Amino acid sequence: MKIKYELLNNDTKTKARYGLIHTNHGTYETPIFMPVGTQATVKTLCKEELKEIGSGIILSNTYHLWLRPGEDIISRAGGLHKFMNYDGPILTDSGGFQVFSLAKNKKKDITEEGVHFKSHIDGSNLFLTPELSIQIQNKLDSDIAMSFDECIPYPADYDYAKESTERTLRWAKRGKDAFDNENQSLFGIVQGGEYEDLRKYSAIETVKMNFDGYSIGGTSVGEDKETMYKMIDYAVEYLPTDKPRYLMGVGDPIDIIEGVIRGIDMFDCVLPTRIARHGNAFTRNGKINIKNNKYKDDFTKIEPDCDCYTCKNYTKAYIRHLIVSNESLGQRLLSIHNIRFLTKLTEDLRECVKNNNILEYKEEFIRKYSGDNGNKN
Amino acid sequence: MKIKYELLNNDTKTKARYGLIHTNHGTYETPIFMPVGTQATVKTLCKEELKEIGSGIILSNTYHLWLRPGEDIISRAGGLHKFMNYDGPILTDSGGFQVFSLAKNKKKDITEEGVHFKSHIDGSNLFLTPELSIQIQNKLDSDIAMSFDECIPYPADYDYAKESTERTLRWAKRGKDAFDNENQSLFGIVQGGEYEDLRKYSAIETVKMNFDGYSIGGTSVGEDKETMYKMIDYAVEYLPTDKPRYLMGVGDPIDIIEGVIRGIDMFDCVLPTRIARHGNAFTRNGKINIKNNKYKDDFTKIEPDCDCYTCKNYTKAYIRHLIVSNESLGQRLLSIHNIRFLTKLTEDLRECVKNNNILEYKEEFIRKYSGDNGNKN
Numbered sequence: 001m002k003i004k005y006e007l008l009n010n011d012t013k014t015k016a017r018y019g020l021i022h023t024n025h026g027t028y029e030t031p032i033f034m035p036v037g038t039q040a041t042v043k044t045l046c047k048e049e050l051k052e053i054g055s056g057i058i059l060s061n062t063y064h065l066w067l068r069p070g071e072d073i074i075s076r077a078g079g080l081h082k083f084m085n086y087d088g089p090i091l092t093d094s095g096g097f098q099v100f101s102l103a104k105n106k107k108k109d110i111t112e113e114g115v116h117f118k119s120h121i122d123g124s125n126l127f128l129t130p131e132l133s134i135q136i137q138n139k140l141d142s143d144i145a146m147s148f149d150e151c152i153p154y155p156a157d158y159d160y161a162k163e164s165t166e167r168t169l170r171w172a173k174r175g176k177d178a179f180d181n182e183n184q185s186l187f188g189i190v191q192g193g194e195y196e197d198l199r200k201y202s203a204i205e206t207v208k209m210n211f212d213g214y215s216i217g218g219t220s221v222g223e224d225k226e227t228m229y230k231m232i233d234y235a236v237e238y239l240p241t242d243k244p245r246y247l248m249g250v251g252d253p254i255d256i257i258e259g260v261i262r263g264i265d266m267f268d269c270v271l272p273t274r275i276a277r278h279g280n281a282f283t284r285n286g287k288i289n290i291k292n293n294k295y296k297d298d299f300t301k302i303e304p305d306c307d308c309y310t311c312k313n314y315t316k317a318y319i320r321h322l323i324v325s326n327e328s329l330g331q332r333l334l335s336i337h338n339i340r341f342l343t344k345l346t347e348d349l350r351e352c353v354k355n356n357n358i359l360e361y362k363e364e365f366i367r368k369y370s371g372d373n374g375n376k377n
Numbered sequence: 378m379k380i381k382y383e384l385l386n387n388d389t390k391t392k393a394r395y396g397l398i399h400t401n402h403g404t405y406e407t408p409i410f411m412p413v414g415t416q417a418t419v420k421t422l423c424k425e426e427l428k429e430i431g432s433g434i435i436l437s438n439t440y441h442l443w444l445r446p447g448e449d450i451i452s453r454a455g456g457l458h459k460f461m462n463y464d465g466p467i468l469t470d471s472g473g474f475q476v477f478s479l480a481k482n483k484k485k486d487i488t489e490e491g492v493h494f495k496s497h498i499d500g501s502n503l504f505l506t507p508e509l510s511i512q513i514q515n516k517l518d519s520d521i522a523m524s525f526d527e528c529i530p531y532p533a534d535y536d537y538a539k540e541s542t543e544r545t546l547r548w549a550k551r552g553k554d555a556f557d558n559e560n561q562s563l564f565g566i567v568q569g570g571e572y573e574d575l576r577k578y579s580a581i582e583t584v585k586m587n588f589d590g591y592s593i594g595g596t597s598v599g600e601d602k603e604t605m606y607k608m609i610d611y612a613v614e615y616l617p618t619d620k621p622r623y624l625m626g627v628g629d630p631i632d633i634i635e636g637v638i639r640g641i642d643m644f645d646c647v648l649p650t651r652i653a654r655h656g657n658a659f660t661r662n663g664k665i666n667i668k669n670n671k672y673k674d675d676f677t678k679i680e681p682d683c684d685c686y687t688c689k690n691y692t693k694a695y696i697r698h699l700i701v702s703n704e705s706l707g708q709r710l711l712s713i714h715n716i717r718f719l720t721k722l723t724e725d726l727r728e729c730v731k732n733n734n735i736l737e738y739k740e741e742f743i744r745k746y747s748g749d750n751g752n753k754n
Contacts, residue, residue, distance in 0.1 A: 039702045040695070046706060047690075069698045073674050077694060085690050297450050313424075313462050317454060318417070321446045325416045328705045329423060 002212050003144060003185040005030075005244045005265075011353045015236065015263035018353040021057075021244055023089040023143045024183055025081065028056025030244060030265035031349050033256065033342040034091060035272065039064050040074075040084045042339075043273045044332040047086050052309060053340045054347070057088060057143070059268045062136050063095035063128075067121055071139040079141030091268070092142040094133045094175075094189075096149045097217075097249070110150060112167065130171040131178040138181040145179070146215060147172045149189040154223040161193035165202050176209055185212035187246060190235040193218060194227050199234030213244040216264070220249040229258055236263040253282065253345055253369060257362045260349045267346075272338030277331050279323040282341040284368050290334065295320045308340035309333075379589050380521060380562040382407075382621045382642075388730045392613065392640035395730040398434075398621055400466040400520045401560055402458065405433030407621060407642035408726050410633065410719040411468060412649065416441050417451075417461045419716075420650045421709035424463050429686060430717045431724070434465060434520070436645045439513050440472035440505075444498055448516040456518030468645070469519040471510045471552075471566075473526045474594075474626070487527060489544065507548040508555040515558040522556070523592060524549045526566040531600040538570035542579050553586055562589035564623060567612040570595060571604050576611035590621040593641070597626045606635055613640040630659065630722055630746060634739045637726045644723075649715030654708050656700040659718040661745050667711065672697045685717035686710075 001024055009018040019030045035042045035050065038061045042050060050058065065074060077083035080090055096115075103109035103117040110116075114129030130148040137145035149168040152161050168191045179186050188211035192198030206214060216235045219228045232247065239245055244265045250256065251269020259267060272282070279291040281302050288295075288302070298316040310319070310333040322330025352358035378401050386395040396407045412419045412427065415438045419427060427435065442451060454460035457467055473492075480486035480494040487493075491506030507525040514522035526545040529538050545568045556563050565588035569575030583591060593612045596605045609624065616622055621642045627633065628646020636644060649659070656668040658679050665672075665679070675693040687696070687710040699707025729735035 039698070039704055041699060041704050041706045044705050044709075046709075064702075068702055069673065069694070073694060073698075076674055077676055077692070083692075083695055083698075085695070296446065297453055299454055315454070315460075317446070317450060318460055318462070321416070321450075321460075322418060325441075325445055327416055327418050328421050328708070329418045331705070332421075332423075 014261040025089040034268040063098035071136045075139040089143040091144040094146040094148040130175040134175040152193045187213040189217040203238035215246040276334035310337040391638040402466040411645040440475035452516040466520040468521040471523040471525040507552040511552040529570045564590040566594040580615035592623040653711035687714040
């Protein structure tokens with residue numbers, strides 16, 4: 001069965017919307033934040049912890065799983081859900097983003113056929129095509145697969161952006177033609193860089209191919225916030241209301257709010273687990289670094305009113321001790337808190353859509369998050 | 378309240394015994410294996426996992442906590458239980474073992490007053506005495522504290538062993554005199570190296586001081602198995618039956634069985650978590666290394682009849698993928714299995730005492746564990 005998007009509420013003042021996505025592995029509410037399980041595991045966490053956090057869908061990386069352990073082993077295990085024993089919905093990316101960050105010479109390595117690049121594990125030469133990305137994802141048997149695209153760097157001149165956007169459309173068509181898994185859905189990806197006409201063109205042409213959902217790619221690659229928000233606006237205008245919209249690689253709390261206001265349903269980012277490894281925790285008053293000396297004997301919780309396992313059980317002083325002592329439980333406790341923070345944020349935003357008060361929520365959130373009581377984000 | 382040992386069953390054919398130890402944080406059955414939480418955390422695990430494994434008491438390291446975060450911070454948190462939010466019983470070692478492995482020149486660094494050594498964190502000069510070790514442990518407020526002793530290396534000549542054993546007795550007395558925590562118990566440690574008369578002398582003199590329990594130290598320091606077993610025999614003969622006996626630093630499954638047969642009640646070792654970090658798992662058929670290529674597509678459990686979380690949920694192929702990909706969930710899953718393996722072993726041994734069949738159990742265990750189906754230990 002393909003996924004099915006059900007639109008339940010439209011905010012009256014913005015493009016924000018509340019909906020449901022029905023999958024073969026359960027139904028989840030949108031807007032939603034998806035934790036990233038790069039190598040078939042959300043770093044440091046087990047499935048019970050993800051459930052307790054309230055994660056509705058997780059993301060895993062095709063490129064990493066292709067290299068290790070390989071899609072054939074996962075297929076023989078019965079697919080990615082069985083391999084990692086996770087019964088919730090899973091989205092796999094196309095490998096495109098990882099590949100482009102590994103391709104040394106973009107002009108030389110990106111051909112019409114696909115992308116040449118070197119393995120980050122052993123440096124061996126690899127070649128990924130739109131068809132191969134889809135074939136791997138078909139074998140991984142995730143709930144949602146992504147089209148293979150080129151993530152246009154920022155800044156990119158107009159001619160390059162146009163050429164790349166057109167190639168991504170051809171790749172989307174090739175991937176869709178190669179797609180062969182009736183229990184899996186496929187999302188198209190809108191590119192176009194910072195250029196309004198290219199975003200419009202990419203959106204219209206991608207939608208013509210009739211994917212199960214649409215992603216906005218090529219953001220969070222170094223552009224300023226206003227440019228990112230414009231990229232979203234340019235694309236969303238041409239996306240259908242009966243399919244989910246996914247903003248790739250975005251996990252900053254304020255960006256999530258801005259994305260939801262612009263009509264986005266799904267987000268993913270390694271941010272909450274990555275910053276956890278460096279001792280950082282999200283709070284409503286801004287990010288804090290738990291390694292700071294002032295937390296040495298701070299026996300209060302990261303956020304006293306947070307409902308996560310970490311805040312229900314452990315003090316800043318203990319978590320600081322774990323992080324400073326390089327104990328992985330520390331990273332785990334911060335990962336739980338940080339993912340819960342973004343999950344709770346999307347839960348709040350859903351309520352806002354129902355109550356038509358998302359703009360007030362945003363103002364209040366930004367005031368506290370960027371305010372005097374915390375660090376700038 | 379001090380701990381209270383309750384002897385419930387004596388094996389009729391060996392010195393093995395089944396008992397209970399009542400503490401301020403609950404009662405646990407003996408023989409028991411104690412997982413090691415060096416830095417106020419059993420590596421990669423949370424308290425709920427330890428509970429599920431069936432761990433009755435855990436060990437934490439005075440030396441590490443003294444250096445980081447410092448006993449005063451833990452004391453201000455309300456003691457070690459509150460600091461790490463663990464409500465089960467905790468035993469702290471004296472720091473002696475860590476100190477001796479860090480003292481560069483034993484003859485120069487060990488004085489009658491105490492031990493000079495360098496911090497493993499920043500190389501700074503430190504000095505630990507019997508009194509200071511006890512004062513730190515009093516502040517940590519563990520359920521059971523250990524006397525500060527010298528762990529005699531193996532081999533050691535008779536004169537050195539005698540001199541050291543006598544000094545350890547003087548240190549035991551000094552520590553006991555300095556001890557000041559009515560809710561904490563204190564164990565004495567029998568030294569004496571490989572020498573029967575010194576072990577006897579050490580045991581008799583230590584028991585005269587009337588500790589709440591007795592430990593046998595200086596084993597697992599390079600001696601052969603037969604010598605280790607003799608060291609136990611030499612000491613246990615002179616230990617009272619109404620106090621618990623603890624064999625320090627022993628976690629090899631066969632050594633645990635041999636120890637129980639010789640009258641030991643408590644064991645601790647970093648082995649199950651340390652080997653987990655290198656991809657090793659205990660099985661009834663010997664240790665296996667999950668990184669072995671043959672497990673790449675082995676979709677069976679580590680032990681199909683094991684009741685641990687890991688074996689109930691994950692395949693060898695998945696755990697191998699996690700370990701090979703350096704994902705900490707892999708170490709966590711193997712740690713859970715390995716600690717459960719030793720915990721289950723002691724549960725079995727308790728049943729054996731009640732059924733007077735520990736020798737048959739030992740024979741069968743060794744046959745399988747060292748047999749054709751597995752690797753030599």
